[in-house]
Amino acid sequence: MDSNVLHWVRLKQAEISEISRLYPIxxxxxxxxxxxCLTLRQGQPTxxxxxxxxxxxxxxxxxxxxILVGIGTVLADDPKLDVRLVVGESPRPVLVDPExxxxxxANVIKSTSGLIVFTSEAAPLEKTAALQALGxxxxxxxxxDGNLNLKxxxxxxxxxxxxxxxVEGGVxxxxxxxxxxxxxxxxxxxxxxWLGGYGGVGPPLTDIPLIDVQFEVxxxxxxxxxxxx
Numbered sequence: 001m002d003s004n005v006l007h008w009v010r011l012k013q014a015e016i017s018e019i020s021r022l023y024p025i026x027x028x029x030x031x032x033x034x035x036x037c038l039t040l041r042q043g044q045p046t047x048x049x050x051x052x053x054x055x056x057x058x059x060x061x062x063x064x065x066x067i068l069v070g071i072g073t074v075l076a077d078d079p080k081l082d083v084r085l086v087v088g089e090s091p092r093p094v095l096v097d098p099e100x101x102x103x104x105x106a107n108v109i110k111s112t113s114g115l116i117v118f119t120s121e122a123a124p125l126e127k128t129a130a131l132q133a134l135g136x137x138x139x140x141x142x143x144x145d146g147n148l149n150l151k152x153x154x155x156x157x158x159x160x161x162x163x164x165x166x167v168e169g170g171v172x173x174x175x176x177x178x179x180x181x182x183x184x185x186x187x188x189x190x191x192x193x194w195l196g197g198y199g200g201v202g203p204p205l206t207d208i209p210l211i212d213v214q215f216e217v218x219x220x221x222x223x224x225x226x227x228x229x
Contacts, residue, residue, distance in 0.1 A: 005187065005225045006059055008214045012185055012227055013063070013164055023154035024165040026182060028174055028201075029060055031189035031221075036200035038171050043076045046197070052219030053189045055085045060187060062088025066116075066162035070173035071097040080111040081168075092116065092162060096153070096173055098146035100127040100138075109134055116160065118153050122146045150182055174201045178208060183228055186210060190222040 009027065016025045031049040032038050039046040049057070061067055062083045073079065074095060082090040092114045095102060100123040102108075108115055109131075117131060120142025128138050139156055142148035157165060167177050177183050178201060202208065210226025217223070 003056055003059065003218075003223070004216050005214050005223045006056070006063065008212075008225055009060065009063055009185060009187065012212075016184055017163070023151070023158045023182075024066065024162050025184050026154070026177060027060070027064065027164070027166045027185040027187060028177060028183050029057070029166050029168050029187045030174055030201065031057075031191060032200060033191055033193050033195040033197075035194050035196060037195035037197040038169070038200065039076075040195055040197035042171075043072065045077050046195070048191045048193070048195075049189045049221050050191070050219040053191075053221040053223065056218050056223060057189070058083050058085040059088065061091055061166060062086065064091045064164045064166040066094050066157060066160075066165045067091040068094040068096065068165055068167045068173070069169050071095060071099075071101050072172060073168070073170040074102060074106060074108060076170070078107050080107045082112050091166060092160070094118070094157065094162075094165070096148060098122060098142055098148055100124060100131070102131065104130055104134065109136065116157070118142075118148060118156075120144070120146045120148055150176060150180055154182060171201055175203065178202050179206065181228075185225065185227055187223065187225045189218070190224060192220055192222075 081093040095117045098120040116137045121144045141152045213226040
């Protein structure tokens with residue numbers, strides 16, 4: 001049976017697509033503990049969600065043209081960023097990596113095709129050439145200090161044909177999209193456990209509400225979704 005939250009995401013994507021704009025529909029998606037932590041320690045892989053919500057995450061990936069993470073997530077988890085647990089087309093992987101720390105043997109290069117890496121003018125030219133030789137699309141959207149322009153990233157992704165984008169992590173990237181108001185939907189998996197670790201998304205003392213809120217249970221986890229006000 002199809003998830004109510006997935007059905008809601010499809011409907012919202014269709015509604016927003018009617019608005020004339022030149023950047024993708026952005027969904028922030030991540031798993032957290034009850035106390036809002038995404039991991040035990042920064043840079044340490046931590047399994048938070050259960051098997052049912054993991055399957056849901058792969059279904060959610062299949063609803064998007066692209067999936068974006070930061071280099072911290074890749075260095076910590078070495079993810080494949082594809083669709084495996086369900087039938088569906090894998091989104092195009094996108095990486096934000098200001099200094100090109102990406103390993104040439106990373107899963108995101110080996111297991112998927114069409115990787116787009118957004119970097120800055122601080123990136124080593126030799127590493128850029130090595131990645132391009134592996135078929136990676138390297139785009140410069142940042143200055144010599146390693147600061148990236150996320151709005152320019154979204155504009156370029158739209159030009160690549162990515163009309164819907166799922167931003168999956170980590171904390172720094174999710175927070176950057178959130179506070180820059182460069183998002184449309186949020187889908188959060190809440191696991192019934194306390195971590196007391198690293199997190200959460202967004203800076204302290206930030207009040208950013210969700211509207212049109214949806215939720216459902218997936219195994220032992222809660223799926224919470226909402227739209228930007």
